[in-house]
Amino acid sequence: MRATxxxxxxxxxxxxxxxxxxxxxxxxVVKVVAACVCGxxxxxxxxxxxxxxxxxxxxxxxxxxxxxxxxxxTLRPGQFVIAPFTCSDGTCRNCLNGVQTSCLGGAWWGGQDxxxxxxxxxxxxxxxxxxxxxxLVATPxxxxxxxxxxxxxxxxxxGTGHHAALAGGVTKGRSVVVVGDGAVGLCxxxxxxxxxxxxxxxxSRHADRQALARDFGATDIVTERxxxxxxxxxxxxxGQGADSVLECVGTVESMQQALDTVRPGGRVGYVGxxxxxxxxxxxxxxxxxIAVAGGVAPARAYLEELLVDVxxxxxxxxxxxxxxxxxxxxxxxxxxxxxxxxxxxLLRP
Amino acid sequence: MRATxxxxxxxxxxxxxxxxxxxxxxxxVVKVVAACVCGxxxxxxxxxxxxxxxxxxxxxxxxxxxxxxxxxxTLRPGQFVIAPFTCSDGTCRNCLNGVQTSCLGGAWWGGQDxxxxxxxxxxxxxxxxxxxxxxLVATPxxxxxxxxxxxxxxxxxxGTGHHAALAGGVTKGRSVVVVGDGAVGLCxxxxxxxxxxxxxxxxSRHADRQALARDFGATDIVTERxxxxxxxxxxxxxGQGADSVLECVGTVESMQQALDTVRPGGRVGYVGxxxxxxxxxxxxxxxxxIAVAGGVAPARAYLEELLVDVxxxxxxxxxxxxxxxxxxxxxxxxxxxxxxxxxxxLLRP
Numbered sequence: 168m169r170a171t172x173x174x175x176x177x178x179x180x181x182x183x184x185x186x187x188x189x190x191x192x193x194x195x196v197v198k199v200v201a202a203c204v205c206g207x208x209x210x211x212x213x214x215x216x217x218x219x220x221x222x223x224x225x226x227x228x229x230x231x232x233x234x235x236x237x238x239x240x241t242l243r244p245g246q247f248v249i250a251p252f253t254c255s256d257g258t259c260r261n262c263l264n265g266v267q268t269s270c271l272g273g274a275w276w277g278g279q280d281x282x283x284x285x286x287x288x289x290x291x292x293x294x295x296x297x298x299x300x301x302x303l304v305a306t307p308x309x310x311x312x313x314x315x316x317x318x319x320x321x322x323x324x325x326g327t328g329h330h331a332a333l334a335g336g337v338t339k340g341r342s343v344v345v346v347g348d349g350a351v352g353l354c355x356x357x358x359x360x361x362x363x364x365x366x367x368x369x370x371s372r373h374a375d376r377q378a379l380a381r382d383f384g385a386t387d388i389v390t391e392r393x394x395x396x397x398x399x400x401x402x403x404x405x406g407q408g409a410d411s412v413l414e415c416v417g418t419v420e421s422m423q424q425a426l427d428t429v430r431p432g433g434r435v436g437y438v439g440x441x442x443x444x445x446x447x448x449x450x451x452x453x454x455x456x457i458a459v460a461g462g463v464a465p466a467r468a469y470l471e472e473l474l475v476d477v478x479x480x481x482x483x484x485x486x487x488x489x490x491x492x493x494x495x496x497x498x499x500x501x502x503x504x505x506x507x508x509x510x511x512x513l514l515r516p
Numbered sequence: 517m518r519a520t521x522x523x524x525x526x527x528x529x530x531x532x533x534x535x536x537x538x539x540x541x542x543x544x545v546v547k548v549v550a551a552c553v554c555g556x557x558x559x560x561x562x563x564x565x566x567x568x569x570x571x572x573x574x575x576x577x578x579x580x581x582x583x584x585x586x587x588x589x590t591l592r593p594g595q596f597v598i599a600p601f602t603c604s605d606g607t608c609r610n611c612l613n614g615v616q617t618s619c620l621g622g623a624w625w626g627g628q629d630x631x632x633x634x635x636x637x638x639x640x641x642x643x644x645x646x647x648x649x650x651x652l653v654a655t656p657x658x659x660x661x662x663x664x665x666x667x668x669x670x671x672x673x674x675g676t677g678h679h680a681a682l683a684g685g686v687t688k689g690r691s692v693v694v695v696g697d698g699a700v701g702l703c704x705x706x707x708x709x710x711x712x713x714x715x716x717x718x719x720s721r722h723a724d725r726q727a728l729a730r731d732f733g734a735t736d737i738v739t740e741r742x743x744x745x746x747x748x749x750x751x752x753x754x755g756q757g758a759d760s761v762l763e764c765v766g767t768v769e770s771m772q773q774a775l776d777t778v779r780p781g782g783r784v785g786y787v788g789x790x791x792x793x794x795x796x797x798x799x800x801x802x803x804x805x806i807a808v809a810g811g812v813a814p815a816r817a818y819l820e821e822l823l824v825d826v827x828x829x830x831x832x833x834x835x836x837x838x839x840x841x842x843x844x845x846x847x848x849x850x851x852x853x854x855x856x857x858x859x860x861x862l863l864r865p
Contacts, residue, residue: 260756261780266805269780334807407609422798431610431618434809441802446795449771453790456615458683458809460783462802 170291171497174221176214179498184223187295190284192238193256195299197230197248201319202290202514203488204500205252206349207417207440212501215442225290226252226276227322229315232303233293241300247310248303249474250289250296251466252276252323257301267467272298289322290497292516304470306478316485316513317477320354324511325473325484326466327438328354328415332362334461335411335436339363342404345385346424347415348376350487350511351438353383355413357484360384361476368400368409370424376510379486393420397427408433414461417442429457437461488513520639520846523570525563528847533572536644539633541587542605544648546579546597550668551639551863552837553849554601555698556789561850564791574639575601575625576671578664581654582642590649596659597652598823599638599645600815601625601672606650616816621647638671639846641865653819655827665834665862666826669703673860674822674833675815676787677703677764681711683810684760684785688712691753694734695773696764697725699836699860700787702732704762706833709733710825717749717758719773725859728835742769746776757782763810766791778806786810837862 170184187196202225210216211224232246242248255262255270262270274280277288280297287294296302310318317325328351337343343364345355348371359367360383368387369380377388389399401407408430414421417439425435426448438461447459476482490509492500493516500512519533536545551574559565560573581595591597604611604619611619623629626637629646636643645651659667666674677700686692692713694704697720708716709732717736718729726737738748750756757779763770766788774784775797787810796808825831839858841849842865849861 264779264781266781269804430613432613432615432814437798437802441798447798447808449786449790449796452808453786453811455618456811456814458807459796459801460807460809462805465781465805 168292169495171224171288172221173211173218173224175218177212179212179501181495181497187287187293189234189236190295191282191297192236193298193300194236195232195239195242195296195303196234197228197250197294197296197303198233199228199230199292199294199516200247201315202228202494203319204290204504204512204514205323206351208501209505210440210442212505223277223286223288223291225288227319228289228294229319229322230294235299239299242303242305246305248305249318249321249470250294250303251326251470253467254280254297254302255467256298262301265465265468267465268463270301290494290514292494302467304474306474310478314477314485316488317483319513320484320487321466321470321473321477323466324350324487325354325357326469327351327464329358329469329473330464331355331413331415331436331438331461332358333436334434335413336434337362337364337411337436340365341410342366344368344370344400344409344412344428345415346370346412346421346428347439348373348380349415352415353379353487353510354484355415356380356385357383357482359413361482366404368403370396373507375489379510382486392424394427396424400428410434411436415439422447426451426457431455431457434458434460438464487511491515517641518844519641520573520637521570522560522567522573524567526561528561528850530844530846536636536642538583538585539644540631540646541585542647542649543585544581544588544591544645544652545583546599546643546645546652547582548577548579548641548643548865549596550664551577551843552668553639553846553853553861553863554672555700555853557850558854559789559791561854572626572635572637572640574637576668577638577643578668578671579643584648588648591652591654595654597654598667598670598819599643599652600675600819602816603629603646603651604816605647611650614814614817616814617812639843639863641843651816653823655823659827663826663834665837666832668862669833669836670815670819670822670826672815673699673836674703674706675818676700676813677705678707678818678822679813680704680762680764680785680787680810681707682785683783684762685783686711686713686760686785689714690759691715693717693719693749693758693761693777694764695719695761695770695777696788697722697729698764701764702728702836702859703833704764705729705734706732706831708762710831715753717752719745722856724838728859731835741773743776745773749777759783760785764788771796775800775806780804780806783807783809787813836860840864
């Protein structure tokens, strides 16, 4: 089959690799229906994180089960499945605690599974899925093709936005600021709206993203950044910071923006993968009683709940995809997202 | 009157200062019945934080209302009152959010009130209390003298331990590690026990503090520190970290201990005043979904609730006081706590 391999910064190749086959009785093999490029894929693409050796890349996919191992109980060939961005067995203590990203028997796409067997990346024609029963969520029936983009967001960005909102303590009536207008930030707006936030302020400088944020439930847009941005937020909120700030970028500046924009006693829910000087000013947090919670989202934990709303048509996060390309043109997808010509690019094999 | 003034590191004097009088119609004047030395008072005492100019010190006190201003509605002379370690008006948005330490009209003992008028320190014979209605909590009747130590802990350490437990998400059945065996750490053990924690592991190296921790509800004592301490905790908890870790010290090492000892998806509740390199490793938090919450405790927020339990005899945090001295011997109280001869020293004028 062919799959996406990153060789170095800005060197994305769609190339021939061995076909995935069942290696363990708990494996499944899935034919990919749709995959996509994540904002976090841009870190190695841009050379901000180093690519020491070529490796398969991509971690968001939906597809059709092709084959299952002898110990797989809950899946059968022909089912449409959503694969979260980490694989998890669903039975270890961390999975039972709802932290499937810390699964003791889990695996990350493009790495190695718990048995040491190489994993495929998600931007592939087929993938071997370890601990398939724990990892994959099947839809009740084959979904309409129009639902594929929204279902694909449950792999990562919608679950990640939801995680930010939960970690940030968003509940009915809260005021929320979302830092970051990428696909995750936009999904965080949608998640906050779904959870009943009263005021949702999206910090965004791009007209297309502002428009989508409003469609997703943002009540206000703030284009300023830094201390000026925090001041505008306080003006909008009657002189105080927000109850919850959702940090969806992962830079030193974005976390500082979050800490500057939350009210005393408020919560920062963060899901941006920390890049750069990944430290927090504890003293600022201390004197203002600011809680910081979140991290790498256990998308698997939220998948069933969010799936119900996608299938019913109540939740339409698939609108974050504003470009669709054949998987073979994956390098163009990276370039389009890198150059901000696309919020998020969907890839079809 | 006489009051405690810190002039420089290790230079604590009990000296003549002007008698406090009503300055604003919302003030009260309180005759101090008992005060004490806080672990955080030891930072300037030890010279770890600089004393740039002599200033009154102390922020924990109970006493008898002597006089009230014309706008004070809820207090009358002769009442026994507990003063939290910050003054707060009870009406601003931060107070209404339960973050009285960020009160917009509040004040800190030894500093200035919102009108710019100098504050007394708590280790005094009398104090002027600004925004008295919001700040002071009166007992229903004059309490028995034996209750005074426990009532005094509601000024700070018991409320602070309770804040750590709430911020750390302690609820019925959770496993809890408490880092720090000072008065706050011991009160955090007591708070966790009161909230129904199933397993409470106190990290302590001192026999007297270990014994009190056990009396307060600790199920296990761990004497090791650092990575070894974290390993012993995991062994006690069947191979995993704790659901909640309560950080009650404020050093880089104690926060690292907390982060090393919590399970993925767990919560660190921290109340140790950050000293030294007060930064957090966000990347470690991120990949393990560790929440960090807490800060300077809004003791006022918890005062009524904890007072009920103290008056009923269900809660006896006053046992953290293992030394009592006349207020005039306040310098010896600092020395005794500095040299760890006393967990916490009570002072009576």
